Amino acid sequence: DIVMTQSPESLAVSLGERATIHCKSSQSILHSSNNMNYLGWYQQKSGQPPKLLIYWASTREFGVPDRFSGSGSGTDFTLTISSLQAEDVAVYYCQQYYRPPFTFGPGTKVDVK
Amino acid sequence: EVQLVESGGGLVKPGGSLRLSCVASGFTFDTYSMNWVRQAPGKGLEWVSSIGTRNGAIYYADSLKGRFTISRDNAKNSLSLQMNSLRAEDTAVYYCVRDTGPFDYWGQGTLVTVSS
Numbered sequence: 001d002i003v004m005t006q007s008p009e010s011l012a013v014s015l016g017e018r019a020t021i022h023c024k025s026s027q028s029i030l031h032s033s034n035n036m037n038y039l040g041w042y043q044q045k046s047g048q049p050p051k052l053l054i055y056w057a058s059t060r061e062f063g064v065p066d067r068f069s070g071s072g073s074g075t076d077f078t079l080t081i082s083s084l085q086a087e088d089v090a091v092y093y094c095q096q097y098y099r100p101p102f103t104f105g106p107g108t109k110v111d112v113k
Numbered sequence: 114e115v116q117l118v119e120s121g122g123g124l125v126k127p128g129g130s131l132r133l134s135c136v137a138s139g140f141t142f143d144t145y146s147m148n149w150v151r152q153a154p155g156k157g158l159e160w161v162s163s164i165g166t167r168n169g170a171i172y173y174a175d176s177l178k179g180r181f182t183i184s185r186d187n188a189k190n191s192l193s194l195q196m197n198s199l200r201a202e203d204t205a206v207y208y209c210v211r212d213t214g215p216f217d218y219w220g221q222g223t224l225v226t227v228s229s
Contacts, residue, residue, distance in 0.1 A: 001175070040215040042158075049208055049222055050158065055215035093158055097214050100172035102148070104158040 002027050002096050006105035012113040019081040021108045023094035028074045031098065038098035041070055041079045044107075045090045053092075054079065086112060115139040115218045117209045122223030129199050133223060135192040135209030143167065143187035146212035149194050151205035152222075159205070162194065163212065199227045 003026040013019045029038045037057035042050040052061045054070035057077055067082045081088055089112060094105040121133040133149070149161040162183040163172045171183060182195040192209055206222040 038214065042216070044158075049219040050216075051219070052215055052217050055217075061217070091157075095158075095160075095216070097212075097216070100160075100163055101174050102160040102163065102216075104160065107157045 001101055002029065002098060002103055004094055004096055004103050004105035006094060006108050008108060010109040010111065012111045013084045014113045015086060016083050019084050019110055021079045021092055023077040023079070023105050025075045025096050029096045029098040030074050037073050038096055039077050040095045040097060042093045042095065043090045044093065050093065084112065115211065117211065117218060117220035119207065119209045119220045119223040122207065122225045124226045124228065125199055126229050127200060127227055130197045131199065131225060133194040133196065133207055135220060137190045137192065142190040147185060147192045148210040148212050148216060149183060150208045150210050150216070152208070153205040201227050203227050
């Protein structure tokens with residue numbers, strides 16, 4: 001199974017400041033056939049289901065603000081919120097969909113300092 | 114508008130069974146793989162099972178050890194999860210999720226509580 005890890009577990013950032021979350025997979029999730037990284041980022045606000053933010057490691061889902069960006073390749077990935085807004089308070093999860101089991105990271109809680 | 118509506122959750126005793134259902138609308142159901150993902154209270158997300166289009170390519174989390182069965186009825190735009198021999202650790206919100214590679218649409222979830 002591909003194990004996903006995230007760091008930090010939680011972070012508190014001032015409004016307007018940058019938040020950076022790291023995700024690492026235990027094996028490469030870069031598919032050689034199409035050169036795509038099978039990595040998604042999800043945002044889960046309190047009491048709500050998760051919402052897809054980023055897929056293929058760096059493609060923003062339709063309607064997601066451009067302050068959210070994803071980067072990385074192979075086994076190391078990053079989600080960046082360039083200017084934190086109050087509505088970004090949530091838990092963020094990375095997930096590999098390279099092969100089943102489609103494992104999630106443990107989550108990173110983002111709060112306002 | 115894509116909608117996924119789960120039902121069937123509730124309180125069940127350890128060792129009991131429950132069948133979850135998800136009705137899909139707003140998209141051509143039989144052209145998408147579907148998944149169940151669960152979340153125990155206060156915990157992270159755990160993928161449970163996946164089913165390809167037309168009942169092909171079924172996968173389960175190793176932790177389920179044959180207790181759960183996923184199925185779909187494309188004529189009724191529905192996804193099901195039959196859960197047997199339930200344990201306290203199966204207590205969670207169960208989400209029905211559409212799969213395009215990434216998991217792009219999630220239902221609101223249905224709560225399953227396993228307790229005596």
